[in-house]
Amino acid sequence: MLTDQAGKGVHRDTPGPGHSAQIPLRTGGDLLQLVSPEGERISHPEFDIWVKDIGDEHLCSLYEDMTVIRRIDAEATALQRQGELALWPPLLGQEAAQIGSSRSLRDDDFVFPSYRESGVAYVRGAHLSEIARVWRGNASYGWDPLRINLATPQIIIGSQSLHATGYAMGVQLDGANTAVLAYFGDGATSEGDVNEAMVFAASYQAPVVFFCQNNHWAISEPVRVQSHVQLADRPTGFGIPSMRVDGNDVLAVMAATRVALDRARKGGGPTFIEAVTYRMGPHTTADDPTRYRDPIELEDWAAKDPILRLRKLLQAKGLLTDDVEARVKSKADAVAAELRSSCIDMPDPQPLDVFNHVYSTPNSWIERQKDHYSRYLNSFGQPVEEGAL
Amino acid sequence: MSKLTFARAINAGLRKSLENDPKVVLMGEDIGSLGGVFRVTDGLQKDFGKHRVIDSPLAESGIIGTAVGLAYRGYRPVCEIQFDGFIYPAFDQIVSQVAKMHYRTQGRVKMPITIRVPFGGGIGSPEHHSESPEAYFTHTSGLRVVAVSNPQDAYTMIQQAIASDDPVLYFEPKRRYHDKGDVDETFSLSEALPLDKAAVVSAGSDVTLIAYGPLVKTARDAAMAAADEGISVEVIDLRSLAPVDYPVVEASVRKTGRLVITHEAAQSGGLGAEIAASITERCFHYLESAPVRITGFDVPYPYSKLEMHHLPDLDRILDGVDRALGRPNSLSGLEG
Ligand SMILES: Cc1ncc(C[n+]2csc(CCOP(=O)(O)OP(=O)(O)O)c2C)c(N)n1
Secondary structure: OOOOOOOOOOOOOOOOOOOHHHOOOOOOOOOEOOEOOOOOEOOOOOOHHHHOOOOHHHHHHHHHHHHHHHHHHHHHHHHHHOOOOOOOOOOOOOHHHHHHHHOOOOOOOEEEOOOOOHHHHHHHOOOHHHHHHHHHOOOOOOOOHHHHOEOOOOOOOOHHHHHHHHHHHHHHHHOOOOOEEEEEEOHHHHOHHHHHHHHHHHHHOOOEEEEEEEOOEEOOEEHHHHOOOOHHHOHHHHOOOEEEEEOOOHHHHHHHHHHHHHHHHOOOOOEEEEEEOOOOOOOOOOOOHHHOOOHHHHHHHHOOOHHHHHHHHHHHOOOOOHHHHHHHHHHHHHHHHHHHHHHHOOOOOOHHHHHOOOOOOOOHHHHHHHHHHHHHHHOOOOOOOOOOO | OEEEEHHHHHHHHHHHHHHHOOOEEEEEOOOOOOOOOOOOOOOHHHHHOOOOEEEOOOOHHHHHHHHHHHHHOOOEEEEEOOOHHHOHHHHHHHHHHHOOHHHHOOOOOOOOOEEEEEEOOOOOOOOOOOOOOHHHHHOOOOOEEEEOOOHHHHHHHHHHHHHOOOOEEEEEEHHHOOOEEEEOOOOOOOOOOOOOOOEEEEOOOOEEEEEOOOHHHHHHHHHHHHHHOOOOEEEEEOOEEEOOOHHHHHHHHHHHOOEEEEEEEEOOOOHHHHHHHHHHHHHHHHOOOOOEEEEEOOOOOOOHHHHHHHOOOHHHHHHHHHHHHOOOOOOOOOOO
């Protein structure tokens, strides 16, 4: 049976050797791959154990999630083109990185995303309208962060890596065994915040996983403008072990993330994962990649498409039946339809909402401005209502 | 004379500066092959090379901090901060280093750094893309802060900023990037209005209306609408936000006796507050009514569906003009 909301909570306990000393941690170097671009399962002496529980059904559900978020991405892009969303940051090509990592989390883990992790938001249980809301311009936040343990989208590059580290320090102070995961891109590794986050995480051995999706481009700047070494080689200078994984291989991403989360939970400290992937679309719907990107590069990466790879694996295992295909397609269609209708039906915020929630207690400056603005609106004979945000 | 968009006018000014002075270098995120997210630097890397037009790592503190070193070495860096809301990681370098170096070294080290910042709202962007952070910088001594409002000024003032031995924050109203205007590219900088001067953009006798950057156009439109009602509004484009050209403002207020100031930035601690206080000190006996501020509210810049409420528009400015004149307005009958 395919799982419903992304199989959340299905695999709560990470398998593995159960002893942090045995956790395989490599630094930079070769790319961890468990499935080849041709869809062959590559066995790996250290990492296989971390995905040994992933049976046929689970594989199919990963395929479903990846297909669904690709469909969300396509639908949202279309909604932006139709003027229903103000902007959209596509994740095309990054499905394995997002699904593999987020499906490795427990519900009680806390996640700090950038703005591109709509797939992660879906897996964490954000409603489709909540995913659309920020990009439609109806609110500055999408979902309640404390309901689904997922911070709101972060626009300021790299900031969330510090928040994640601080949260992890709090987990440590509480003596809890929650893990924290921060997503950021290759470009973000240049920012002071990300580097300072690594300093703090290492100093306090905070239970945080830095999950860097190296999609090769920071808007128009290739990763080589950000770093002269492989990104996975950098954290070691801070005393943080790292893994470099094929970000288009969902199994490899899961194995690496599970290792890192397990390590965090067992007091092993921070880990850095570089998921090597590729952003096949524009940076956002406002971007024009033809100005800076060679189409040949795109073709090369299209051949390594993460969904295609999983399809080949499923085919080889005889799992890609018509029945599975039909169910995945109908799920994706249903999700897309719901995204569309919940976006279009979303009520507009009300004018006086501008003033709400600036402070948690009344503030005379703002009350005065709100009163004056409401009188101003009334002077046009408009009834002024407050929204329900 | 050519008709250029705002963005092209800045591009032309940057090109002139790059041509005239080999010490000018451009730095910023995505300013190379992409030509910047607003295409302001379009084609410059192609024509001047990667050493003069530097695609920098994604690190704002790094961009400004290395510009300090380049300036020490005799260069004139022109840094692009991609959007207003991304200047804060560089804030420490700007206010603690760039602003103070000349003072600290008693004039021995100059910081001829220009920091270009697309600012302001009205383009339906997500958060951190529509801020008006100018007051943070006008509050810091040692920085010149300017905001341009039309393509001709954009063209000349970018060159003046680059030629200035003081550091200049050069604010570009992003919602006006595509507006076209006449630009005289033969204009010599020595004939141009100096960088620190305000301009009276339309003369009037009843009320002085001060604006800068994106709201100059709105203010002019408001003045035209007021004229239809027989009210004569003098519009001043401040151009220089630090230092403010008080002589021009004073002369106008002495004539009109009434002052309205408009900006997109939040009201409290904003430039409008400073100007209202300074003009009250300087022209108290000439004022017929209290200065009026029509500004963004004291709230974080709201999500795009509500930004039209936050941004001063023609009607809100006219309501403010009515208040200054004691005509019926939305606050009639209220005290304070
Ligand atoms: C502090 C800051 N500077 C600049 C930007 C503008 N900006 C938005 S996304 C981006 C590129 C980010 O690249 P990367 O970190 O690799 O993440 P990706 O978008 O590729 O997922 C830039 C420069 C920003 N949002 N925040």
